Amino acid sequence: MKFRDQVKFIRRNMKKNRLRVFMTILATTMACSFLIVLASVGFGLQKSAQDEIMKQQIITEIKVLGKEKGDVKIDDLKKYDHVKSVVSRTAINPSVNIELDNRSSETPAALTDMKEEKEAGLELDRGKVPTSANEIVVGYHMAQQLWTKKEREAYEKELNQTSNGEETPKEPKGYTKDILNKVIQI
Structure with missing residues (x-):
């Protein structure tokens, strides 16, 4: 064909x-x-x-750990191209005790320069970046960890009563009000 x-x-x-x-x-x-x-x-x-x-800070940040501030020369790090900011943080060990009203918690803390943090692009979910020495930034979970003495004792008692095969007891709700702009004792 x-x-x-x-x-x-x-x-x-x-x-x-x-x-x-x-x-x-x-x-x-x-x-x-x-x-x-x-x-x-x-x-x-x-x-x-x-x-x-x-756009998250964790992707664009590099952590350099040292025992003391003198271990790493901060000015040397600032000389590199594309370095937006160098932030030095000092972890406080052991954890600090925090009190609000009749509630308390042990939590890790760190000291930092908030001007450097702002340069690095620190953004807060709520509130503002601290500008004075007596202001702090807290995590979203800190209020949940503020328990009364009675709540802590009841939780520890339940925790001690559960055996390995049982489900761990439910944690207390903690401080349920807004923690923003509250006076906290550290």
């Missing part, structure tokens, strides 16, 4: 089965459209997640 005869045969079958040809073209078009939409959604989600992760 010659090429010209093949083309005639195809045309004749296409005219004869127009509905089948139309449905084939429609299915192919829908499939291609679906793949394009699916790829667009996938690339959009990937870009959105990547942008969200890359």
Whole structure:
């Protein structure tokens, strides 16, 4: 069969089965459209997640640990290209005791220069970055850890009564009011 005869045969079958040809073209078009939409959604989600992760401080920060402030020369670190800020933090060991109203908690603490933290891009969920010596930044979970003496004793009693196979007791709710702008004794 010659090429010209093949083309005639195809045309004749296409005219004869127009509905089948139309449905084939429609299915192919829908499939291609679906793949394009699916790829667009996938690339959009990937870009959105990547942008969200890359803007977080934890991705752009490098921690250099030392025993004392003199171990690492801070001025030397500032000389590198693309260094936005150098923040020195001092961890306080052991944990500090925090009191608010009749509640208390033992929590780890760190000293830092808030001007350096601002330069590094520190953003708070709520409140403002401290500007005076008697202001502090607390984590979202600190209020939950402020328990009364009665709550602490009841929790420890339940904890001691549970054996290895049992579920650990539920922790007290802690301080349920807003902790922002409260006076805390450290």
